[in-house]
Amino acid sequence: MNPSSYYEPARNRRPQFWRLAMRCTQIAATVDIAFFFLFLWLGSPILAWINIISIALYAGAYYAFKYRRNRLAVALIWVEVLGHAALGITMIGWDSGFHYYLLMFIPAISVAASKRSAAIALSVLWAYYVGLDVLMWNIEPVQPISETALHLVQLFNLTVVFAMFSYLASYYLQMVVRAQRKLKEMATTDPLTGLFNRRHMQFLAESELARFERSGHPVSFLLLDADYFKAINDKYGHETGDQVLVTLSRLIRDELRTQDLVARWGGEEFLVLLPDTRADSARGIAERIRAGLESFPWKQVADQNLVVTLSAGISELREGDDLNSVINRADHALYRGKGAGRNRVELETLEVL
Numbered sequence: 001m002n003p004s005s006y007y008e009p010a011r012n013r014r015p016q017f018w019r020l021a022m023r024c025t026q027i028a029a030t031v032d033i034a035f036f037f038l039f040l041w042l043g044s045p046i047l048a049w050i051n052i053i054s055i056a057l058y059a060g061a062y063y064a065f066k067y068r069r070n071r072l073a074v075a076l077i078w079v080e081v082l083g084h085a086a087l088g089i090t091m092i093g094w095d096s097g098f099h100y101y102l103l104m105f106i107p108a109i110s111v112a113a114s115k116r117s118a119a120i121a122l123s124v125l126w127a128y129y130v131g132l133d134v135l136m137w138n139i140e141p142v143q144p145i146s147e148t149a150l151h152l153v154q155l156f157n158l159t160v161v162f163a164m165f166s167y168l169a170s171y172y173l174q175m176v177v178r179a180q181r182k183l184k185e186m187a188t189t190d191p192l193t194g195l196f197n198r199r200h201m202q203f204l205a206e207s208e209l210a211r212f213e214r215s216g217h218p219v220s221f222l223l224l225d226a227d228y229f230k231a232i233n234d235k236y237g238h239e240t241g242d243q244v245l246v247t248l249s250r251l252i253r254d255e256l257r258t259q260d261l262v263a264r265w266g267g268e269e270f271l272v273l274l275p276d277t278r279a280d281s282a283r284g285i286a287e288r289i290r291a292g293l294e295s296f297p298w299k300q301v302a303d304q305n306l307v308v309t310l311s312a313g314i315s316e317l318r319e320g321d322d323l324n325s326v327i328n329r330a331d332h333a334l335y336r337g338k339g340a341g342r343n344r345v346e347l348e349t350l351e352v353l
């Protein structure tokens with residue numbers, strides 16, 4: 001158990017699991033309604049009325065879950081499944097297949113309980129299952145039904161358990177896929193701007209470098225840095241600063257093609273990788289971004305006086321380059337632009353090579 005979940009109340013942990021448990025109580029109650037009619041039809045009114053008790057227990061469990069009394073809900077489900085299995089088996093025999101339902105607890109226990117509690121609960125479940133089996137070797141069913149009817153009940157139970165296991169498996173698969181997607185998103189994107197984060201951009205850029213080595217297609221890099229961003233934060237506050245960064249990211253993204261990659265490289269610094277683009281064309285793109293920012297109605301974000309500009313440095317990948325060298329050249333060009341008064345786009349120069 002990790003420390004954060006230790007301090008969380010048990011009922012708040014794994015909400016998807018409890019939602020699934022609620023859905024299962026609904027399904028189980030529906031199955032018991034079907035059982036009620038099946039046993040009436042088979043001429044076993046006692047077994048039919050046992051299902052009414054089961055439906056009441058599932059209804060109780062459903063409302064207990066709804067009002068977050070999860071412990072009570074789980075207790076009611078245990079009572080129902082253990083009781084129903086024992087009654088069904090002792091009344092009409094082991095071949096009725098009521099014991100299959102006990103197996104449904106195995107994944108549920110493993111997911112919901114801590115390791116130690118799961119080990120205890122699974123041992124108790126195993127003992128109960130085996131105990132019922134041994135008992136039925138030694139006694140005859142109390143209210144036997146015809147062999148055909150017994151077969152019918154077994155088929156029904158088997159089908160329900162198959163369907164429920166399939167449903168649980170697909171639900172868990174869905175949950176795992178969703179969690180994986182979320183984790184991937186968290187590992188690769190910057191939470192504020194939604195752009196790639198620095199680490200993921202490094203990974204993507206390395207692949208572009210490898211592609212360049214194979215194909216020799218041109219690749220350009222733009223390093224963009226907001227001007228006087230500290231002053232924006234100081235004057236308008238950090239929250240407005242954040243909004244400026246979000247808007248800036250959107251404006252940059254809007255000027256790029258789908259194959260271009262853009263990342264938040266640092267606090268107020270962005271790196272754009274332009275595949276199949278020469279430095280001259282990259283300059284045009286950077287100019288468009290710069291001009292777009294200049295003409296953007298920033299008063300939407302803060303007040304009338306907010307002005308946001310950026311400086312950009314450009315480099316083009318050359319043979320023998322690694323990621324550091326090509327970004328370094330863009331960085332030098334960027335700081336030449338800063339030194340020359342900001343709100344400028346500068347190309348790399350040969351002396352930095």
Ligand SMILES: Nc1nc2c(ncn2[C@@H]2O[C@H](COP(=O)(O)OP(=O)(O)OP(=O)(O)O)[C@@H](O)[C@H]2O)c(=O)[nH]1
Pocket residue numbers: 192225226227228229230231233237238239240241242245266267268338342
């Ligand atoms: N609001 C906000 N500010 C940030 C974030 N990340 C970095 N900053 C701020 O960005 C500012 C960058 O300041 P500097 O590096 O001095 O650069 P600058 O003020 O833009 O000056 P020049 O780059 O020289 O034009 C710092 O005050 C950082 O605190 C962020 O996520 N949100």
